[in-house]
Amino acid sequence: MMVRSGNPAARLGTLISAVVLILFGAGGAGWPQSRPPSLGLQEQGPQAAPPPSTPASSASPASDENPGLINEMGKLFDKLPSILPPIKSPSETMNDLSRLTKPSTMVSGRVVCPVSSNGAPDCKQAADQLCQGKGYKEGKSLNADSAEKCSAKVLIPGRQRKADDCRTDTFVTSALCQN
Secondary structure: OOOOOOOHHHHHHHHHHHHHHHHHHOOOOOOOOOOOOOOOOOOOOOOOOOOOOOOHHHOOHHHHOOOOHHHHHHHHHHHHHHHOOOOOOHHHHHHHHHHHOOOEEEEEEEEEOOEOOOOOEOHHHHHHHHHHHOOOOEEEEEEEEEEEEEOHHHHOOOOOOOOOOEEEEEEEEEEEEEO
């Protein structure tokens, strides 16, 4: 069956289902692993002798394991409960989330961002000013705007515009405020 869904969750579910079917459908018996085909080429030199087999009476339980992919995936699934965190109830999850979040409100306005020592606008300070003007403690900038502000000298006809005649001001227009 081929899934042609654009939904990644559906693809993941299909993949997990296929892996589970392979794991449990094989009944613990893995496919024998063989050497890849040589594609018509023959190896030069002596071939290695097979490793000596141990008698059945001295065989340990670990030597009975099949070292294939299916066996290794089974070992991984056996280790999963110890790796994953314990599952919490919905009420415990909500309590954890409510401790992490602070009540916040989005406000709108227009406060200019002061220029910092490196020449970049400091919009954190402007967001704090915007929020404090609305009665909150601090804020984070959500939206900013910039505009070019020029002196009246620019309007004189025939005058050449100089580099220091205009500057770009940045404004915080909306912020997320917290108490």
